[in-house]
Amino acid sequence: MKVMLRLTKYLRPNAKLVATAFGLLLLGTFIDLLAPWLLKEIFDKGIANKNISVILALTLSLAGIQVIKSIGMFIQGRSQELVGQNVVFALRKDLYNHLQRLSFSYYDKAQTGQLMSRMTGDIEAVKNFIGFGAIMMLLGLLTFIGTIIVMFFMQWKVTLISMSTIPLLLFVLWKFNRKVGPAWGQIREQMGRLTTTLQENISGIRVVKAFAREREEEGKFKDRNEQNFETNMQRAKLEANAFPLMGFYGGLVFLLMIWLGAIFVARGEMTLGTFMAFQWYVWGIIWPLNMLGWQINIMQQAIKAAPRVLEVIDSSVEIASPAGGGADADSIAGNVVFEEVSFHFPDQDATKDKGVLEGISLKVRQGEVVAVLGATGSGKSSLIALLSRFYDVSGGRLLIDDTDVRDYDLDGLRRKIGIVPQETFLFSASIRDNIAYGAPDATQEAIEWAARKAQIHAFIETMPFGYDTLIGERGVGLSGGQRQRVALARAILMNPPILVLDEATASVDTATESAIHEELLEVMKGRTTFIIAQRLSSVKRADRIIVLDNGRIVQQGTHKELFEEDGFFRNLFQMQDAAAAR
Missing domain, CATH: 3.40.50.300 (P-loop containing nucleotide triphosphate hydrolases)
Incomplete structure (x- = not known):
């Protein structure tokens, strides 16, 4: 519950939309309670008295409020979806921004696949509850309570006896909620592991193929996939055990209502209009309870997913600027x-x-x-x-x-501090964008100057689109030495007072290395350089x-x-x- 309450801070900027959705929710609930009563009046005052004008007026009124409800549902649905999308947008932004601030020590332990799972599936589960599940649970609760109150005032005996199976239905719901929560927790964790296995395999596919380990990797993924399948089937078994039973008890409510209503009409203790209205009202009792099973599913997914997202957001940033901004590094x-x-x-x-x-x-x-x-x-x-x-x-x-x-x-x-790291990483972008990553406003002349110093300009000129050539994920379109020289050009272009070359020429041949060092002599002049x-x-x-x-x-x-x-x-x-x- 604390987690859900914490997530309400993401609802505050959407207060007007939430108020609109809630207001239309109340309007829709009122119309749902009014419509069966109008049907009752059509039978009792129109048909019973053979009054065509009353029948016409009440029928048109019934049609009118349904039109109003349909318009309201459209606006409510749009407002709900907008709230959900705004929440997931803000939550995903906060998570991504925090990931940018987290220190290296966090990533030394974190699994990329788990982070991807939390950024996508877990946040989506939170959105489904906030944008849809929560409002539907509220709608169901208001409809259920309102329906019972109206029916009780119309004919309390039939209402009371017909609801004798409701406690059984609520007991099934309670047991389902108690068991499905842990099941969804396991599913979220299993999905994170499955994503991790997939991410590692794709990232290391060249190593996999180089060592002919495709079958072993297929087996590893198969095991993860089977674990995920089995966990989902355990959850599905819970649903299969609970939902039909809830439907059965809901059906008993309807049958009792028909049986008792018919007897009371025959005895003259209940009008035909009230009997017809009860057939409509009874769905205001049955559907909220039956839908509650699905809503519990959505809620439990969010309850298990939200802590996984907030766990990352709550991770402490161990290395940050001093409070107040810190000393100016420009000098x-x-x-x-x-x-x-x-x-x-x-x-x-x-x-x-x-x-x-x-x-x-x-x-x-x-x-x-x-x-x-x-x-x-x-x-x-x-x-x-x-x-x-x-x-x-x-x-x-x-x-x-x-x-x-x-x-x-x-x-x-x-x-x-310009760094050429030992493990070269390039982005899925053009060569120009990769070289200018640390200095995005650099001119083409400056980019080419840095490329020449890194002994990569001549090669780039031979590429199909020159500096606009896309090099693929992690720079797979280039050799190891070419990637290293692009990374070197990226560091040179920053024009830093401190230059760090961490095995910066380890992947190039000795002739290219010698040429690079000749060019670097000029670059290193006046710079503190660590090699x-x-x-x-x-x-x-x-x-x-x-x-x-x-x-x-x-x-x-x-x-x-x-x-x-x-x-x-x-x-x-x-x-x-x-x-x-x-």
Whole structure:
């Protein structure tokens, strides 16, 4: 109930539409209660007295109120749908906007398929209840209560006896509601898992095919699909057990009404008009109860879906701009200082687990080119991730221009750091849009300049539509090296004071790598540049080389200085030199 009450905040901006729908709902309920009474009057005052004028007047009145009801239902239905769509629009926007603000640590654990399921199916379930189910439940309740009151005043004995099976029907509804809730909870969760399996398979289809694992993936999806099928069938079994029984008890109400009504008419204790009206009124009792089963279904879907959506919205944003906006990053020059920096991932215990980084102290001057080397898992990428506050330091301080990175406006800070990530990601858009992603207002000349520096311009010119060529999802229309060069051009175009190249040329051949580095010499002038690489050819022009091992700096110096020392750098140099000589 708390969840449903919380969702009412999304109804507040639609207060006028909700009021319109509710007003028309009351009007429709009043007409539904008035119509059988008019029918009663037609029989008792028109037909019984053979008064044609009364029959005509009441019939026209009956037709008139039905026309009014139809118009009202049209406006009510449109208002309901508009409320539902407005709610789902606002809820989906809030969810998506919050996903943009959530930190990297959240996505380290989150499953894309589950998020997709919550963004689509779960929000749709909430919309169905708010936009349709809730108003129909209210309509049913008003109709049910109003009908019983009117019938009770018209002939209380028949009404009371005819409703003897209603408690049985309500008992069936109570049992159904108690069991169908958990069933819908399992269905929502199973659908999230099914979506996750589908998303992972499509994203990794090239790996699946490369290892000929299609049959195994089909089996995995089949298992998920069968679990979803079985869960849905369990829910369908509950409906199959409850709905026919509700229909049976509802039918008994109708039969009792006919039987008792006929007896009371024969005895002269009930007029024929009242008997005919009761046949109409009885549906005002039966349909709300029968429809309540479906409405409970819709409500339980929303009750189980809404917490899954709100769980994401309630997830804390661990990394954000300081309260009040933070320091202006526009004047960043690029002086970087690590002061005894340590870093643990959020799921690590800082008091027991060894940190990814420990005791890192490093000063980098504006315009200096620093290469970071180390074995896999040594903490190279983590060191760089702290610069843009993808994560926050666990201990110590990281300063840019004598200001702690945590004190900067977050968006401004990240716009001043151009990153070419190790895992290149391109969007399903044109090459131009991908290069200009960080600088959408860039001119064509600037885009081409960045592409030339990244050694990708000549290739783009050979594409069917040049820079307007669409490259497909995740850049599948390009090779790994081409994607990497587009990502490099994207970072260069931002013209940032700090440039980070995380294995930026790992996917290109040595000749292209050499050409890229020649072009980057000009780009790196005046910029603080961090180069993470395994190839020594990528770091030979660095002003300084930092060697990490188990999260600590174990070597530091120029290419020449480190070569003269016994350690990781010289061993790596000798291995690559031997490999090149083969």
